Amino acid sequence: MIKSKICDMLGIRLPVIQGGMAWIADASLAAAVSNAGGLGLISSINAGTEAVREEIRKCRKMTDKPFGVNIMLQAPNAAEIAEMVVEEGVKILTTGAGSPAQYMEMWKAAGIVVMPVVASVALALKMQALGAAAVIAEGAESGGHVGEIHTMALIPQVVDAVDIPVVAAGGICDGRGAAAAFIFGAQAVQVGTRFIAAEECTVSQYYKDQILKATDISTIVTGKTLGHPVRSLKTVFSKTFAKMEADPSVKPEEILAYGTGALRKAVKEGDANGSFMAGECAGMVKKIEPAKAIVDDIIGGAEKILAQAPGLLA
């Protein structure tokens, strides 16, 4: 059985973390992944701070295993969320979209393990200096907000640069991707897109259907002109967004207004005009199944591949 220092640190059995996807990662999904032996995460992007508090309490009723919260630091209520998770006794946090510097002292005093998501070596080193327990190095294959470079090049460079454990994310959704990540020196993998197709994931059926229908070239990155690149499925929404960005007569405020609420519409309402965030490996997601089957397939697959790897030397 694959076992890593990070499993001991997080109190989990299998080195797979479910991405804290905005609007998507709720108590239902997080508890299912934690019950399966991985680490479930609840997103701080939901209908306000109190809604997230409710998800945390709900999750605690659904699992006695460790789970965490992903805090999107650029959200207007980030400071409020940062305090709420301490009040609720959350013990594991991942952070995205910015530096958690101002909260680190409070979180460490509360005994919280903090794992920031980083997209470059420089940011990984900064987070290590801040006292992060690990970094989640995320290649731009991932769905949602993306950085500049990709898993194949990012993970080895971050592993070479830092002393703390590295979790690999971006483009990983099966045993092959996980085995590659372990070979790069990562101690765990974070998987997002494939968990959207988990039975316990509460997104609209339409969202799940779009993931299952995706091919290798079904995603697009938009938002670069606004400074916030996001990967999602190619839909009327994302194509329109891209066209607006390319049109000099359209103001950034108009583009932002067009995008506001689009993810929520996709997740909650299955509105075809919503934003269906997904990673490049959406084309590899072929069925809806329990979170436990996904966790077992990823880690079991990686174990089998690594055990048989010397056989590739024929």
Added chain:
Amino acid sequence: MIKSKICDMLGIRLPVIQGGMAWIADASLAAAVSNAGGLGLISSINAGTEAVREEIRKCRKMTDKPFGVNIMLQAPNAAEIAEMVVEEGVKILTTGAGSPAQYMEMWKAAGIVVMPVVASVALALKMQALGAAAVIAEGAESGGHVGEIHTMALIPQVVDAVDIPVVAAGGICDGRGAAAAFIFGAQAVQVGTRFIAAEECTVSQYYKDQILKATDISTIVTGKTLGHPVRSLKTVFSKTFAKMEADPSVKPEEILAYGTGALRKAVKEGDANGSFMAGECAGMVKKIEPAKAIVDDIIGGAEKILAQAPGLLA
């Protein structure tokens, strides 16, 4: 020793192919890589068809091992090159930027092994149907012309889709990347950027210096608005190019004109205002060394990693 069907097919000892980089991949580099046991490639993008013919003849004097030619199908002289390689008795071709359909019959009649570079599953299937001996699936981490998706997601999906051997390219420059590629099911790897730092590579010293100085986030993709995205180092040239693309008052013809000859200037003259094409793994290239040391490090490294992979199951 890693050995694959593709080694037998190409008559090479080690499953590493040197990318046929425009202006860069000449007789000197190709012969060095072939002599080291890999497959050297000569680029068809040079000072005209006769110059490429000269490189082929020169390479044959420098090595008795197999080598090939990479044909850029969108080049104005592509048809001429396509016939010239037959005249010269070249036995291995890779093709890029388009479909080699119109030449396949002629090449197959000449007993040439054709391996098109593809950036999607659909194109891989098309090339298989055309009778390609293998496909080189190239993730957009690579330097030069890039597709949409990246190695981590692309290779497993292409491997799942086709029956012919798959060569993995994009973001691979050491044993870790090669081991990951073999785990994805690739039978060989194609490496570009690291070979720019080969002693036998004849690019300007300034170009080599820029590769050695690169970090993880030193590359940028430009040219998307022109329909020809290209990855290169962030320099005054590429940043200016990107600004011109973002400026609605600049016409596409002006941008094209600005880019014309920029790669040649970087390669041949070491002109700081040239275009220094490089992949995302430029940040992992740390020294100038003989091509043989690079080939041995990549394949020897992968062998060691794969042999020890079961130990990751602690």
